[in-house]
Amino acid sequence: MAWALRARDRKVLVVDRGQRVTSSKVAAGIINPVTGPNLTKAWRFEQLWPAALSFYRSIQEQTGRQIFHQMPLVRLLDSGQQANKWSRRLQTPGYAECLAACPLDPGKNLRAEYGALTFDHAGYLDIREFITLTRDLLGDNWRNGELLEAEADGITLFCEGIAGAANPLFEWLPFKPAKGEILTLHIPGLEQDRIVNRGGVWLLPVGGEKFRCGATYHWGATDCEPTPEGRQEIETRLGRLLQLSHEVVDHEAAVRPVVRESRLLCGMHPAHGRIGFFNGLGSKGVLSAPFFAENFAEHLCGRGAIDPEVDLCRNI
Ligand SMILES: Cc1cc2nc3c(=O)[nH]c(=O)nc-3n(C[C@H](O)[C@H](O)[C@H](O)COP(=O)(O)OP(=O)(O)OC[C@H]3O[C@@H](n4cnc5c(N)ncnc54)[C@H](O)[C@@H]3O)c2cc1C
Known part of the structure; x- marks a missing residue:
């Protein structure tokens, strides 16, 4: 949202807690056009992919x-x-x-x-790098801290990820937390420069012989603790994809912000005209955020409506 608004010459202040573990900082950031056992094409992929790119x-x-x-x-x-x-x-x-x-x-x-x-x-998308780059670019317009209430001037957009479930302004929204665990592996001898996916597991090459591998879905769990069960689940599935042995070098977990499966929600609060919401990115944030951030930013600049399929006021 910050990038989309700045591209429209709007002044933006980002206020962020700077938590070490967030959904974005743990995510693999993959865009995968066709997913799941039924080989289902991602919702509106034809439109979202070029916009993201x-x-x-x-x-x-x-x-x-x-x-x-x-x-x-x-x-x-x-x-x-x-x-x-x-x-x-x-x-x-x-x-x-x-x-x-x-x-x-x-x-x-x-x-x-x-x-x-x-x-x-x-x-x-290297999401950690994207966040660092955004913070560097914004300089004094990025503030570390807690946003407790709407700022007096301008419009306040709450883009809080799963923390949005505890925001009293939006507690009427049916957040469905989906904890995900993810491993970083060293796989000696695997020469692979593509993402590989099979039966609920994927391998993402990130350089050298290192790969990220995931991810679990634990609906309703709200903690960010890696568990032995999560690791076991990923490693068992990996055995169906890969013939080589591996070593686990890192194991992380975070909670995906889901409101409706695979579709984010954005728009203005129905009772507070200067308070907005951009959240529910679920497991496809990298694919869907750019298109809908541009759409919401256009709306905030007085040009056009929010896409009816993601408009907060039409979908709850
Ligand atoms: C294991 C795992 C793997 C994933 N893999 C993928 C993938 O391959 N592809 C993909 O597209 N997506 C993936 N995701 C999902 C992806 O992480 C999310 O779609 C997206 O990153 C969510 O971004 P967000 O900014 O909405 O939320 P978050 O990343 O949670 O960011 C919210 C930010 O707001 C801050 N904040 C919250 N409340 C306040 C407040 N009151 N004041 C100040 N700051 C506040 C938080 O500190 C945080 O920095 C994965 C997620 C997990 C957990």
Whole structure:
């Protein structure tokens, strides 16, 4: 929101607690066009993907720092049944367009006995770097601290992630916390420069022989403690994807802010005209935030309506 508003010449002050562990700081930041056992295309992907790409690229051009890494994603199929499902999916408009023009060989050391799909329109945002860069750019207009109430001047937007569930102004919203655990692995001998995904687990190459690997979903849990069960769940699933052994070098957890599955919500508070909300990014924040931040910023500048599918006042 800060970037979208500044691009429209609005003065922005960000107030942030600066917590070490947040959903954004723990997330892998992956954009994956087709997910889940049913190989479902992400909601409004055709629209959200180009918007995200142009948003992150424009920030890279303005700052000279790389934050978004476009990278193919290889989806290993789980069964013959799933392969048939994909053939049927291809009859639905929008699915064939997700596939890379030239399918890639999944590469060595992966379990690809039922075949694989390759998607070009994928990648990851280095969210920690994006936050650091934003803070550096804003300088004095980034304040570490607690935002307790609306500022006297201007408009106050609450973009609080899961902490929004405790905001008395928005306690009527049905937040559904979804704790996620994620590992960082050292995998000697794995040469892989694409994201690989199979049966509820993915591997993201982050340099050297290091990979991020995740993630769990624990609905209703609100703590950020990594657990032995979470680690076990990820490692068990990884065994279905990879033939090599690994070493765990880090294990983190945080809570995804979900209000409605896979769709964020934004807009003005129904009773307070100068208080707004941008939250519920769920597990697809990197894909969906740019498009809807631009849309909300346009609205705040008096140009057009909030997209009806995400407008806070129309969807609750
Ligand atoms: C394990 C895991 C893996 C994930 N993987 C992906 C992925 O691959 N792709 C993807 O798109 N998404 C992923 N996500 C989800 C992603 O993290 C979220 O969609 C997104 O980062 C949420 O961003 P946010 O800014 O809304 O919330 P947050 O990241 O929680 O940020 C909210 C900020 O507001 C601050 N704050 C809150 N209240 C106040 C207050 N009153 N005053 C001052 N500051 C306040 C907090 O300190 C925090 O800095 C993952 C999440 C997890 C946990």
